[in-house]
Amino acid sequence: MRLDEELARLNRLVDVPLRRKKQHELATADSIIAYARAIGSRNPLYSQYAYGQGTFIGSLAAHPTYLVCVDSGAITVGLSEFAAAQVKSTWTFMRYVRVGDRLSADARLKSTRPVTTAFAGAGYVQTGEVVFRNQHGFEVADLTVEHLRFQPEIARSLSPYRDRKRHRYSTDEIEAIMAAYEAEEIRGEDPRYWENVSAGDSVGSIVRGPLTSEDVSLYVGAVGDTLFFREFVDFMDRHPRAAVWDDDGFPDLWQNAVINVELASACGFGLPMASSRQRSAWAENLVTNWMGDLALLRQLRTKLLRQVFYGDTVWLDGVVVDKSIVECEGVSKYAVAVKVDARNQFGELVAVHYAEVWCVSHCVETFPPVLAFPPAFEPFRGPPKGSGPGRHVKSSNRTSPG
Amino acid sequence: MGSDPVNALVISDAEIDRIKDRIGAWYKSGPQYLSVNQDDIRLYVESTSDSNPLYVDERYARETRFGGLIAPNTFLSLIAHYTATQIGGFPGAHSFHAGNRLEFYRSVRPGDVISPSYRPYIVEEKSGSFAGRMILVDMEILYRNQRDELVGKAHGHVFRLSRESARGNGKYRSVRRSKFTSEDLDRIKAAYAAEKVRGDVPRFWEDVQIGDTLAPIVRGPLRLAEVALRSWHGGGRLVGAGGAVLGAHYYQFEEYQKRSSFAEADDRTGVADNPHRGHWEDDFARKIGVPGAYDIAVQRTAWLASLLTNWAGDAGWMKTIWANFVRFNVTGDTTWAEAEVVGKEVRGREHHVELDVWTTNQRSERSTIGGGVVVLPSRERDFTVPGGNF
Secondary structure, eight states: OOHHHHHHHHHHTBTOBOOOOOOOOBOOHHHHHHHHHHTTOOOHHHHOHHHHHTSTTOSOBOOGGGGGGTOOOOOOOSOTTSEEEEEEEEEEEOSOOBTTOBOEEEEEEEEEEEEEETTTEEEEEEEEEEEEEOTTSOEEEEEEEEEEEEOHHHHHHHOTTTTOOOOOOOHHHHHHHHHHHHHOOOOTTSOOBGGGOOTTOEEEEEEEOSOOHHHHHHHHHHHTOOOOHHHHHHHHHHOGGGEEEOTTSOEEEGGGGGTOHHHHHHTTOSSOBOOHHHHHHHHHHHHHHHHOTTSEEEEEEEEEOSOOBTTOOEEEEEEEEEEEEEEETTEEEEEEEEEEEEEOTTOOEEEEEEEEEEEBOTTOSSSSSSOOOOTTSOOOOOSOTTOTTOEEEEEESOOOOO | OOOOHHHHHHSOHHHHHHHHTTTTOOEEOOOSOSSOOHHHHHHHHHHHTOOOGGGTOHHHHHTSTTSSOOOOGGGHHHHSOOSGGGGOOSTTOEEEEEEEEEEEOBOOOTTOOOEEEEEEEEEEEEEETTTEEEEEEEEEEEEEOTTOOEEEEEEEEEEEEOHHHHHHHOTTTTOOOOOOOHHHHHHHHHHHHHOOOOTTSOOOGGGOOTTOEEEEEEEOOOOHHHHHTOOSSTTOTTSTTSSOOOOSTHHHHHHHHHOTTTOOOOTTTOOOOOTTGGGTOHHHHHHTTOSSOBOOHHHHHHHHHHHHHHHHOTTSEEEEEEEEEOSOOBTTOOEEEEEEEEEEEEETTEEEEEEEEEEEOTTSOEEEEEEEEEEEOOSSSOOOOTBOOO
């Protein structure tokens, strides 16, 4: 198929429900805990069964980004010869995911537009959306994601990453990383009140790394969108152009560049790298650690600026940039805006994340501000369509979001 | 035996005696699962490419003698890996899963809670061309369900050996990754398409003859993804090393701090890393004397089990399977699982068929040798078939 025909086909696919590989449907305690471990989270709300049961949620809860285990969010349609790298994502969360929830996802392509990048010249950005629902039909979260589709052969010549080697750590560096792991703070059951938060407050910091192949394998394995043996061979049969053939004539898929040195090299990267989704999850981990069990992570936006390779260490530092009261379906929500910078061991900014947290407040009669909505409860319907995370009606202590 | 100083260091006589002292003592590994569920069964089945609807199609399964979905018998490996690495000891020595023998008494179905317990069974000194002095450690593991019924029993044995010796001996030095051609791929595609699941058509004991061969099934080409991302459990707990996986980031640091001799540092970063990463890193596999990243042995057991259960049909029951892993199955390899009927006998009301099983790679080398016992219904006599226990 010629490229113009392919683009016309992709336009016709906009807003059409996509056929997806079935990942997880049932949120089990094991899969929730395993996801937490795969992002290095020690937050007991998401990783300790008995602790979760004792919270107001009444159950072990899933990390908000656990939903990638239901649908990976990899909406890369067509353009088989183009590799894909996720560059942006926006999560909006409406409900908790609890043990026993049965989840579904509706994934759609929203657009395909041309783009030129320094990394790989001319390519495309595909935007997709996934709506996650629970067994009651209630929307649990919405994910909008952008993938850069690029031509690997051009990336191989232009990519600044093609000669990248693993960083060699000094004893001091390793000790600093270990100290940071030990120092990781988890707010837990102690409520973080909106009134006690001010712009400029530190959200704390966490470290993730030095990145090992196991860190990446665990995460991608937990997501569960891998094609194995027969599925892979069938897929290649249906999409022969999607296969990448190495020098030995051996086939694989671009997406496995996160674990395969040769594939990474074929995409212009000297080393395999962290999954993009994994990196959003690290930021989510920092923010959920900070906000405590009684708050709701309402939104998480991620912009990825540089790859994180095997051997890299990422330091995530967060700061409160704003607080406001937002109205959602006639109910006031006490929102805190957080910015998280992610830097590698060289101090390079590798990603920027923005989060909106709905905190508990001394001002409201209801406590906590957003409940998990078991079936017997009147469901929370989410914000009006197109209103984003909530309509800001009041704002205070505003600082530049950067 | 003791002439290799590196080997002597990690496989010392004192350490052998220390581990021998543990023989017979039972340990609880606790259930990895709070309960078995349908998602995990499906993910397991996908990762082994088993296409029997008994494991994934509720409507189909309801009409079988099981009355509902069951897990493949080898699903037990997910609950507790039947390798003897849990036994520990020999700090700094590598573990290679050399074989296993599994017996299955009851089926596992969604909602079951399985609790494994294990004990060291054999600790024995061996030597081989791969790494010189080695210790064979065999572990017995029992799987009980929430009613305290014995569901299955496994023996797994590993060789503990020096990584340096394995690399130095260079047994696999001449093995090169095969060129893969479109004809290879066509052959694999055809084999997948031809794979037959007997399903609800009973295979009667009387219709089986000694010398019958089973149509081979294929599993391959093996890619890193199939080993590294073998998300048998949705959470990927058994990714890679199969049970030895620790968790990401902090969890690895924590473990390596507790067990510094377990870790094997990455030469490039200087950072402690998982010693089992030869399963998902080609260069580390080569460092320990294997030509490339290699499969997890229980995967091959699962493929052989699929061959037997496909053939037996749902009215039958794979009672026993054993396998010795005689060659590495490395990325790029394609594995053909095969079997032949070698015996028939009646034990009480059970009608047994004994089979030799083996796997062959694309170089026509046998990579696994083993056997199995399948219980079939009888057309002519009173019979019983295990497994349908609810």
